[in-house]
Amino acid sequence: MAQMKFAILRHAFRGPRAQTAGTGALLGAVLAAGTIYLAFVDADLLAAGYAVWMLGWMLGPVVMGGGDETVRPEYFALLGLPRRRLAMGLLTAAFVGVAPLVSFTALLGLLVVGIRSGSVLLAVPAMLLQLAVFVLLSKVCVAVVGLALRSRVGAVGSGLVNGAILAALGQVWVFFAAFGETGIPSFVGYLPSSWGVQAARGHWWALAALAASVLVLLALWAALLGRRSRPSSGRGAWSVRPTSPTGAVVAKELLTWSRDLVRNHQLAFALSYGVCFAASPLLIGWNGMLPYAGPIFVVMAAAMSSNLYGTDGTALWLTLLANASDVRGRQLAFLSVQAPLAILVTLVFTAVSGGPWPLVLALLPALLGGAAGLIPLVSVYALIPGTDPHRRAGNPLRTSENDGGLTGLAYLMIALVLLAAAPALLTAIWFGWPGVAVGLLTGAACFWFLGSLAERRLASHGPELLDTMRTGRKPVTQKTLRFDHLSNTQKAVAGWCFGLGALPLFPQGIVAAIFVANDKLHHSWFLATYMPAGFQYAVAGTFIALGLTMYGTGLWLARTNPATSEAG
Structure with missing residues (x-):
């Protein structure tokens, strides 16, 4: 199954999809490098960083389209494979891809902790087991949501829960301020994302806990695979008779x-x-x-x-x-x-x-x-x-x-x-x-x-x-919003403009201006709220202009006539 997925990805990552995957891999590499840096600063900070990675694996596939299903269980329905064997094969295939590679790179921080604490022999298997926990948590979360979406009550309930969780992550500073947390919350050290750090520090129990978690999650995922089916649509509540x-x-x-x-x-x-x-x-x-x-x-x-x-x-x-x-x-x-x-x-x-x-x-x-x-x-x-x-x-x-x-x-x-x-x-x-x-x-x-x-x-x-x-x-048309005719540099610039333009435009620009207008100063990470009185709107306006310029640049590059681009 891993070879099958590798072959599919090798043929699929071409054109725009290759560009999207490359941009995602670049951003992921930057985040992974930042996570590894935390290992040189403080192991507790590294544990908090891995908690964020775990949440990303759990919520990202649910919120952003359901996760990677390049190799689906339905493809092997006629082979009669036992559920656990099918789950093992699909788990092996799940390690093939950009996201697992980037996450494994971030988990190299465990190796740094192991070298500094003299527990390298524990750090290496901890890396593999921690990655397996991330991947399996993602699969289980997606499977649970899939089961919930088989009924209207489940669909609405899972939507309410997912929206609340994502909103809480976006407002995490509120929870820190409300509960008096000035540093890393104490409960982070007890999460499964911290067990790899504990193992790299020399605690055998953490390595055993990771191994047990992998077995439990694999069994749970195998059980959920057996209940996987296409959701049924409910009957509509509206009765309408159109006249036009x-x-x-x-x-x-x-x-x-x-x-x-x-x-x-x-x-x-x-x-x-x-x-x-x-x-x-x-x-x-x-x-x-x-x-x-x-x-x-x-x-x-x-x-x-x-x-x-x-x-x-x-x-x-x-x-x-x-x-x-x-x-x-x-x-x-x-x-x-x-x-x-x-x-x-x-x-x-x-x-x-x-x-x-x-x-x-x-x-x-x-x-x-x-x-x-x-x-x-x-x-x-x-x-x-x-x-x-x-x-x-x-x-x-x-x-x-x-x-x-x-x-x-x-x-x-x-x-x-x-x-x-x-x-x-x-x-x-x-x-x-x-x-x-x-x-x-x-x-x-x-x-x-x-x-x-x-x-x-x-x-x-x-x-x-x-x-x-x-x-x-x-x-392919003569003039359309495509990136095929752009050079690699132009593609990268357009990708960064479209991907990051919302940051200066919305949070640092529009939202910051709203806070300033309501006299909410020295507020969270909004730079304009920390400026002197005469510069607050100027800073917010500058960020708005920067965001619009980024989007304008991306659109201008994408709308460039291919013939003109080639002639240049």
Whole structure:
């Protein structure tokens, strides 16, 4: 099975997928080098670093598309292999890939600890066992979520839990401040991620605990493999009778939102993330983020829907027959599902915290309209071929074979939706209530204008989109958002711009400006809040300009005419 996976990856990592894998490997190498550095500083810091790696293995596949399933259990269903033997073969194959290699590199820190403590003989097997624990935890988490997604209650429940966990990780500083932790929490030393460090220090019990964990997790995964099956879709709760073509599309989309358990999971995840992220500071007695729970929910919901047309699978040909009404219908359906929740959460939480009313009332319509306009537009311009719903494997979260493309599309959607709301945000910060009018105007403009662009694109490139969906290969055009014609240096620059542009634009720029406007100074890692009074908005504005420049540079490179590039 390991040889099979290696052969598949050798033929699959070409073109854009190779570029995505290379960028991911580069970022992973940087993180691994930083983790190894912790081994030279303090072993306790290294244990905390490995706790983050373990959480990444557990939550990353669940949140970002279901993990690596290059070799699936279904491929061997007719061989009659015992479950434990199948699990062992799949586990061996799971060690082949970029992510295990990067994680193994990070685990070289155990070797450093072993050399410094004189326990090298324990450090070497601890590295292998710790990696096996990471991989098996990932497999078990994905399998458990797959079982949960077989019912609507399980899909919603797992979405709520996953959203809360990810929000807690994003607001971890709140928990440190709330519980008086100025250093590494004491419980980190008891996590399975710390057992490798304990073994490298010379504790035999830790090595035995790692070995026992591998056996228990392998047995649990083998048992879960036996229950793996395609999730069943529930019956929709809505009964609608459309009276127009657009109404028919709205009805179809609403039924899909009620019946597709993956969409149930994504909706619950986005709502849970927004509420928990904004409510976390209540632990330290600060309610200043509560009003932004609704806007955060809208942004995350847009990211979850960024590949809207890709989720249709080959049924896209039905959509092409009604493209004149399809885009508008999908826009209205998105607003019908998301807007009531976003408005309710925003009004309630803003009333509880006492404002700022102009800012949130300006943000909400701008974000809703921007999301409703950008979702179909981005989906038809950067469609990622999806798996037909009836062919999804036992892991229903894996809606496409291109996990990296889906992740990049989600981050791009977050940046674009925030960019669409920037005029309303800045107007509300500087002038107050006029920002509400700007938010309504920009939201309506994005809804109508971007939706019109998506309609035209769907009408003019519908056959090409269907061919992409069927074959998984995008047609080469004279001028499109592709990277094939770029040099390796240009590809790297564009990748870094698209991948990291959100950092200066959103947290250090827009969010920092919001904190400054609300007199939340010396706040967490937002640089502008630490600046003198005359430089706070200037620093936040500089970061916003930097983020926009990065995205603009990436778009300019990607849109360069191949012929011009070759001539140069």
